[in-house]
Amino acid sequence: xxxxxxxxxxxxEGVAAAALMIATATIVFQAMSIYTPGDTHIDDMLLEQxxxxxxxxxxxxxxxxxxxxxxxxxxxxxxxxxxxTFYQLLRTRSLxxxxxxxxxxxxxxRVGEDVISIPFTESARFTGYDPAIRVTRLVQIRSQNxxxxxxxxxxxxxxxxxxxxxxxxxG
Numbered sequence: 070x071x072x073x074x075x076x077x078x079x080x081x082e083g084v085a086a087a088a089l090m091i092a093t094a095t096i097v098f099q100a101m102s103i104y105t106p107g108d109t110h111i112d113d114m115l116l117e118q119x120x121x122x123x124x125x126x127x128x129x130x131x132x133x134x135x136x137x138x139x140x141x142x143x144x145x146x147x148x149x150x151x152x153x154t155f156y157q158l159l160r161t162r163s164l165x166x167x168x169x170x171x172x173x174x175x176x177x178x179r180v181g182e183d184v185i186s187i188p189f190t191e192s193a194r195f196t197g198y199d200p201a202i203r204v205t206r207l208v209q210i211r212s213q214n215x216x217x218x219x220x221x222x223x224x225x226x227x228x229x230x231x232x233x234x235x236x237x238x239x240g
Contacts, residue, residue: 112239113202116170120204120237123158128206143176143208143231148190155235156192171240178231189233193240201238208233 127139136144142151151174159170173191177184207230 113200116237116239117202117204119159119170120172120202120235123155124204124206124233124235126158127154128208139206139233140208140210143189143233144210146189151190152192169239170237172235172237174233174235176231176233178229201236204235204237206233206235207231 124139127142128137130137138154141147142154155172155174159172171191171193173193174189175186176189177186179185209228209230211228
């Protein structure tokens with residue numbers, strides 16, 4: 070009879086130990102965060118959405134039929150205004166207090182068969198070593214007079230769409 074009680078206690082002790090080990094393993098594995106190489110694109114997607122949203126906000130007209138802030142900046146070649154507004158919009162959406170998002174913007178347009186790209190502005194020099202994403206926006210420009218500050222050469226009074234490419238990276 071004593072041997073039966075000892076066997077029952079050993080069985081109960083074994084089941085309790087197994088349950089304790091399973092619970093410990095479950096807690097440990099749930100607390101671990103496994104970051105696989107396939108998940109690295111999530112940061113890039115977030116950065117791309119951040120840049121696309123900032124350009125979309127800048128490209129919204131304040132009144133029906135009015136020019137957008139982005140059109141005004143490209144038409145007047147206002148690099149300082151673009152830097153201030155674009156960086157402010159990037160900072161508004163970022164959740165980190167010191168988010169190291171850098172950018173470089175280029176304006177590309179066609180003249181006949183030639184495609185011309187002109188650097189517009191940058192917050193830091195893009196070396197190509199940091200992984201970057203690209204967001205683009207087509208912007209309508211109009212030549213008002215012969216002494217325009219635009220490096221894009223247009224006939225007076227003509228319209229042209231230019232491509233604004235902004236490269237974003239964390240660095």
